[in-house]
Amino acid sequence: MIATANLNISQKHKKYLSQIPDYDPIATAEDCWFDNEAADNALGFFKDHLVFIEGATANQPFALEPWQKAIVANLFGWKRPDGTRRYRTALVYVPRKNGKTPLLAGIVDYMGFCDYEPGAQLYSAANEKEQAALIYRHAAGMILRNKELQSRSKQYRSLKSIEFYDGTTFFRSLSSDDKNKHGYNSQLVVVDELHAMQKRDLVDVLTTSTASRRQPLFIYITTADYVRESICNETYDYACQVRDGIINDKEFLPVVYEAGPDDDWREEKTWRKANPNFGVSVRADYISAMCKKAQVSPRLENTFKRLHLNVRTEQDVRWVSIDQWNSCDRTVLPGDMTGRRCYIGADLANNKDTSSLCLLFPLEDDYWFFMPKVYIPEDTAREKESEDKVPYSQWAKEGFVTLTPGNVIDFNYIRKDLESAFEMYDVRGVAFDKWQFEYLRQTLIGDGIDEDKLISFGQGFVSMSAPMKKFESLILSGKVIHNDNPILKWMVSNVAVEIDAAENIKPSKKKSIGRIDGVVTSIMSLGIAILNSGTQESLYETEGIRTVG
Numbered sequence: 001m002i003a004t005a006n007l008n009i010s011q012k013h014k015k016y017l018s019q020i021p022d023y024d025p026i027a028t029a030e031d032c033w034f035d036n037e038a039a040d041n042a043l044g045f046f047k048d049h050l051v052f053i054e055g056a057t058a059n060q061p062f063a064l065e066p067w068q069k070a071i072v073a074n075l076f077g078w079k080r081p082d083g084t085r086r087y088r089t090a091l092v093y094v095p096r097k098n099g100k101t102p103l104l105a106g107i108v109d110y111m112g113f114c115d116y117e118p119g120a121q122l123y124s125a126a127n128e129k130e131q132a133a134l135i136y137r138h139a140a141g142m143i144l145r146n147k148e149l150q151s152r153s154k155q156y157r158s159l160k161s162i163e164f165y166d167g168t169t170f171f172r173s174l175s176s177d178d179k180n181k182h183g184y185n186s187q188l189v190v191v192d193e194l195h196a197m198q199k200r201d202l203v204d205v206l207t208t209s210t211a212s213r214r215q216p217l218f219i220y221i222t223t224a225d226y227v228r229e230s231i232c233n234e235t236y237d238y239a240c241q242v243r244d245g246i247i248n249d250k251e252f253l254p255v256v257y258e259a260g261p262d263d264d265w266r267e268e269k270t271w272r273k274a275n276p277n278f279g280v281s282v283r284a285d286y287i288s289a290m291c292k293k294a295q296v297s298p299r300l301e302n303t304f305k306r307l308h309l310n311v312r313t314e315q316d317v318r319w320v321s322i323d324q325w326n327s328c329d330r331t332v333l334p335g336d337m338t339g340r341r342c343y344i345g346a347d348l349a350n351n352k353d354t355s356s357l358c359l360l361f362p363l364e365d366d367y368w369f370f371m372p373k374v375y376i377p378e379d380t381a382r383e384k385e386s387e388d389k390v391p392y393s394q395w396a397k398e399g400f401v402t403l404t405p406g407n408v409i410d411f412n413y414i415r416k417d418l419e420s421a422f423e424m425y426d427v428r429g430v431a432f433d434k435w436q437f438e439y440l441r442q443t444l445i446g447d448g449i450d451e452d453k454l455i456s457f458g459q460g461f462v463s464m465s466a467p468m469k470k471f472e473s474l475i476l477s478g479k480v481i482h483n484d485n486p487i488l489k490w491m492v493s494n495v496a497v498e499i500d501a502a503e504n505i506k507p508s509k510k511k512s513i514g515r516i517d518g519v520v521t522s523i524m525s526l527g528i529a530i531l532n533s534g535t536q537e538s539l540y541e542t543e544g545i546r547t548v549g
Contacts, residue, residue, distance in 0.1 A: 009034045013077060019070030023243045023254055025078065030250050032078050032086040039077030043069060045110045049149060052102060053141035055281075062142070067257075067276035068103050074253055075107070075217065084215035090253035091239040092221040095310045097286075098257075098277040100221045104190045105138030107219070108171055111188050112139075112164040113149065117213070120164075120187035122171040125206060127196040127501070132173040135192060136160040139171060176202050184209035189218045195225035195232040196501035203231055224258070224306045226315035226499070233312070258310035265305055266291055274309040296324070296476060299497050299505065319495040319507070320475050326489075328480040332369050337361050342425035343532065344418070345457070345524030347517045348411065348436040354384070355409055358521035359421060360529060368474055368526070369481040372488050372518040373417060378403040388514060390490055400487050411440055419447060428532050431457035431524035455531075457524050465504035467527035468497075491518040 009017070009026070013036055017025050043064065050062035064072065071092065078086035094100055108122055126132035140162055143149045152165040160173040176199055186209040197203060210216035225232040239254035241247040263270040268284070271291075275282045287308060294304035298318040305311040337359075345358045357373040374395075376384060381392045381403055395401040402417075404410040418440075421427055432441070434456055445451050457463055474480045482488055494514035497505050507516055507523065 008036070010036050013039055013073055016066070016069045016073040017077075019066050020074065020253070020255055021243075021257060025074055025253070028245075028248070028250050029078070029086070031081055032250060033081070034077050035079050036077065038079070039073040041114065042072050042076035042110055045114060046072070046106050049146055050106050050109065050142045051145050053138060053145065059145065062102070062106060064103075065099070065277060065280060067255075068099070071103070071253075071255055072107070076110075085217065086250065087253045088210075088216060088251040089218045090220070091235055091255060092219060093224070093236060093239065093254075093256045093258065093310060094221070095223055095257065095275055095282075096307045097282050098275055099281045101134050101192070102138050104192070104219060104221055105135045105142065108135060108139045108188065108190065109142055109149070111217070112162065112169055112171055113152065115169075115187065117169070117187050117215075118166070119168040119185070120170075121185050121209075122169070122188040123174055123184065123186055123206060124171075124190045124192055125174045125176075125202055126192040127176050127198055129173075129175040129177070131193055131196065132175045133160045135190060136162070136171070136173045174202065174206075185212060186210045186218075187213050187216055189216075191218075191220045192222075193501075194220045194222035194235060195230065197231055198501075200231045224310045224312045226306070227312050228315060236312075256310075259305070263309075265301075265309055265311070266295065270309065297472070299472065299499075303499070303503065315498055317497050317499070319497050320472060320492065322489070322493050324475055325480075325482075325492050328475060328478050328482060329484075330367065330478075330481045331483050332363070332481055334371060334483075337369070337371075338424055340425055342421065342427045343525045343529040344421060344427060344430040345521030345526075345528075346414070346418075346430055346432040346437065347521045347524070348409075348414070348432070348440065349517060353409075354515055354517055355411075355414060356517040356521045357414065357417060358518060358525045359425070360522065360525035361425075362529060363481070365479075366474075366477075367479050367481055369483075370485075370488065370522050370525075371483075372485060372521065373402060374400065374487055374518055375402045375404055375409050375414060377407050377409050378405055379407040390487075390514075395487055398486075400485060415440055415443055415447075418444060419449070422449060427453065429453050429455050429528040431455050431521075431528040433457060433459055433524075455528055457527060459506070459520075461498075461500050461502075461504035461506050463527060464506035464523055467523045467530055468505050468507065470530065471523055471526055488518045488522070490514070491516050495519050 046062040046064050051059050052062060075087050075090060080086055092100060112122055124132055124135035140155050143153055154163040162171040164170065184206060186206055189206045191203060207218065210218060220235055222232055239256055242249045242252045243254040243256060257274055257276055259265060259270050259274045263273065271287050272278045290304050290308060294301040298321065302313040302317045306313045340361050343360045348355045355375045359371040361369040363369055376392055385392050392401055396403045402413060404413045418430065430453060441454050444454065494512045495516050496508045496511040498508040499505050507520055509516060
């Protein structure tokens with residue numbers, strides 16, 4: 001049966017089918033056969049009826065690229081002995097900007113108009129409503145630009161839904177927070193950005209919803225996930241096993257574009273390998289620029305590899321290199337800060353552990369002077385030296401660490417330092433985490449500190465991401481002044497970064513290799529400086545200061 005199937009495939013379609021990386025759909029066909037006419041109908045629908053809706057190619061015919069023709073021809077050309085489609089599941093694992101969304105929107109339109117399945121239910125699903133609506137926007141936009149298709153369908157923008165010609169076939173976008181997750185009878189499901197799915201409930205419900213259909217199609221599209229347990233990595237691992245012949249599943253189409261472990265991520269041939277639309281929707285100059293930025297930042301390197309080369313990376317990644325930190329070699333005299341604008345971050349840990357303040361002074365030309373204060377119980381300093389393998393006692397003699405009497409931190413030392421700061425500097429705000437700070441807050445208010453200047457500051461992605469990215473950019477541009485503070489340098493070397501699906505970042509105390517509270521307070525102080533500024537211009541208003549070095 002396989003030999004007969006091979007002979008029936010036109011040379012044109014053999015060329016298309018062979019484009020799937022490291023996968024041979026013909027060798028794995030078993031008793032399936034290839035319908036040249038069905039493949040031509042699907043390919044022709046894109047060329048003859050659809051146009052792009054945005055960008056430089058807006059309103060131009062949807063000319064499928066070779067890798068896209070391979071997906072469409074494989075999905076709709078292969079048939080089982082009973083004439084139904086061979087492939088029931090596909091993973092399209094392609095980096096950003098390669099045109100995944102328009103391709104899948106075109107497949108939605110094709111199945112809505114040309115599948116002729118009575119009462120077909122077509123869905124796109126994503127973690128968030130905005131992401132789920134992207135495929136609707138493209139599918140609906142392409143229909144609106146074709147009078148014939150428009151006359152055979154109705155669109156409901158508020159519902160992100162399309163009703164097709166027969167009145168019973170419809171498309172709708174869904175997100176993880178949709179309350180009604182049951183009652184579906186799915187003919188097509190497209191799960192967009194699978195790596196962002198925080199819960200698998202919706203995917204599981206939609207998977208079971210295809211059970212009563214003769215030839216359902218379930219398509220996952222995504223860029224790479226982090227190294228963790230997730231439905232994305234589970235699906236990717238399965239696809240790789242099918243591709244590599246470890247698992248025999250003729251119904252699963254594994255479309256995996258990625259850089260390999262031995263590929264040099266800085267070379268153009270690697271970019272081309274991972275990006276099938278390289279030179280089309282993926283601009284060479286853009287990838288080159290992103291690669292150059294990634295070469296100077298450990299965090300950006302992992303982001304570049306994951307988003308543009310589809311390489312799975314650790315979620316917690318090293319932040320900046322010590323060489324970059326050391327390159328910030330200017331020095332200022334702390335005494336010159338008297339009367340100057342100041343922002344303070346406060347991190348009060350367990351009273352047996354280290355606690356930190358950071359006083360931040362914005363200077364001229366976008367320079368920032370970070371002056372940390374670290375507090376350790378005197379009776380436990382030796383123990384912590386052995387534990388952390390750093391010279392706390394020596395740092396205390398040099399004035400970089402404050403040892404408070406006893407075996408727990410005396411928060412009165414921190415209170416007095418805060419009150420002194422308000423007397424010496426123009427303190428605009430103190431950022432604090434609610435943990436352990438409420439008693440000190442009440443004491444400061446009782447001592448006459450303006451309550452409005454004591455600002456609760458969260459430790460999650462929402463609060464920490466913007467100031468941490470700003471801190472990173474200041475380091476990379478040499479705009480941080482740290483006076484070669486040894487304890488802050490040590491803490492910077494410890495920092496690992498957590499990144500969420502939206503590319504927000506925050507320092508990870510759990511994953512970092514040592515204490516990082518001085519960095520956390522530095523980020524917090526920069527965070528309230530940004531909040532206090534109102535505009536970028538006022539944040540960087542000129543303040544002259546004498547610098548050394």
